[in-house]
Amino acid sequence: MESERPACLCHECGTLHGVRRLPSGVTARCRTCGTPLYRQRKDTAVRALALTVAALILFAVAHTFPFLTFSMEGNATTATILGSAFALYREGVWPLAAVVFAMASLFPLLKLMANLYTLLPAAMGRAAPGTHRMFATAARLRSWAMTEVYLLGVLVAYVKLSELATLTVGPALWAFGVLIVCMAAADNVLDPRAVWWRLGPQNRLGALLATRQPLAACHVCDQVVPLPAAVHDARCPRCGAMLHHRKPDALARTWALCLAAAILYIPANVLPVMTVTSFGRGESDTILSGVVTLIEAGMWPVAALVFFASITVPVLKLIGLFYLLLSVQLGWHARPRERTQLYRIIEQVGRWSMIDIFMIAILAVLVDLGEIARIEPGTGALAFAGVVILTMLASASFEPRLIWDNERKRHGKRRPAAA
Ligand SMILES: [Zn+2]
Ligand SMILES: [Zn+2]
Incomplete structure (x- = not known):
């Protein structure tokens, strides 16, 4: 029966769907905007648990052993992951040290840990106290946990240094590589719906439609609940997250964050991101001059990667967000589906701009040979990290459903029909 199906509300456009059984591995997409809605996964809790445990072991190995050893003129320095954050702290740029430590x-x-806490009891069909909050935390940390971006930063640092000195790869780097594969596989086999539905049943389509109330979806656990338009302080009955039809003050917040990022983008590009001192001679590099140095050394692929991640992505992201903000505010109707897609891309690519910051952290810890050679982070790096974080917050505070609200106003529909 159609009305007996569990309900699902698209986060990007607000269309109501009934959840169907799918073959394993198939993803259901929103019929209005094309956003992926849900997938079916076999034995999701057990498989995700096994991969999470493996990832935790690899995490411990990666944080215990040396990562890279740098030898030059008979001197050697060894880097660990925590050491790269600590090197920034020692250089006096503690906000950058905190960012690298937190994200890597x-x-x-x-x-x-939050996934382990949830999945271990879930694999046995139970729930530990506070599971709701823990699982919600794991979901929120998803875009801020940047292990794969960090590894790419390490690779760029490796290529940059390999011409100057001898580099030896330590066991931690191999463990870190496998850790990333395990974490990605765990995310891939995990079907969060299956875990949430075990913690509390999903509301049914028929019952929700019978209430004749506007519906809202919980942004953490995807529960769909009737929510009168005038209510502003309701919480999700299943996970306790705040419920709202549209993110509060989304446009003002996104504008403010985008403008702040655009202003900070100027010092991020004008000020040096690092200074290389060798035998008493210091040379400062901005993001762009760093790319030029790579090109001059013939390292084209790495130069292209750094240029794309550090210069192209932040600029395109800001232009894209300004375009989306204007399109909503001026009530444009053209191409809502493509604009939603643009929003999805902006949300996903933003974190990759952190490559340069991680690279600087690794260079600072490795190239620390006193008079012979030293690399110190510059103020530009701090401003650049600010740009990346502000644009990530801006895309998270934007409300894509506003794109579709314009569309609905035009067609005079108050609530989209069920699938
Ligand atoms: Zn949609
Ligand atoms: Zn919820």
């Missing part, structure tokens, strides 16, 4: 170590660890 703390957030991935918290995400793994």
